[in-house]
């Protein structure tokens with residue numbers, strides 16, 4: 001008797017599990033390596049996320065998308081953690097805030113500014129598609145993801161299963177394409193070929209969020225992104241009718257970011 005009950009339960013359990021697994025979003029996550037430091041920092045003014053990544057073995061760090069007004073906060077955190085900032089790097093030439101990369105070079109001598117060559121901005125280091133940015137034993141692969149601007153890059157850390165998408169992909173949305181060489185067709189192509197081609201469990205970290213969300217995954221965005229789940233023609237139509245006001249800082253930010261924040 002006991003064995004038949006066990007058999008019934010044994011048959012039911014796998015099928016119930018299978019049903020709930022097929023209904024729920026994948027929750028599988030790639031754990032971070034013990035020697036990898038990751039911090040997500042926020043600027044309340046421009047709703048910008050800055051990311052601190054470090055190799056805890058060598059203590060080398062990089063900062064992605066720092067904000068000028070918060071450069072002191074970032075430099076203090078880096079010093080307190082005993083890290084050396086190798087690159088103050090940018091996903092693109094921002095239009096809504098001045099990058100902190102110039103100021104960080106002053107605060108943390110030895111640090112170098114970095115941006116894509118295609119951005120047209122001045123920097124100590126220029127990178128292009130498929131090049132690697134190394135810090136200690138860790139690395140970021142540069143993927144050219146034009147569309148919001150010509151020079152947009154997504155930085156992919158394959159070992160940690162994470163990607164920093166700048167303004168190319170926002171959580172459930174994407175960067176606007178109505179100025180700075182913006183192109184909805186290019187953005188659509190970039191996301192589908194360079195971001196949605198990553199494994200579903202890869203975590204995605206955007207340069208902004210305006211609703212308080214902090215991270216997403218490739219699988220979630222392929223399912224729930226309100227713009228990028230649409231066919232190209234519909235996507236272009238959405239992007240051409242966003243009617244967003246221009247960022248209030250654009251006239252100050254773009255000239256300053258052309259020189260990696262040194263003109264302020």
Ligand SMILES: N[C@@H](CCC(=O)N[C@@H](CSS)C(=O)NCC(=O)O)C(=O)O
Pocket residue numbers: 046094095096167173174175176177208244245246247248249
């Ligand atoms: N109100 C903000 C600017 C908001 C904005 O335009 N954000 C950009 C990214 S920064 S250029 C964007 O692409 N938004 C897409 C969207 O759908 O909101 C300001 O004045 O700074």
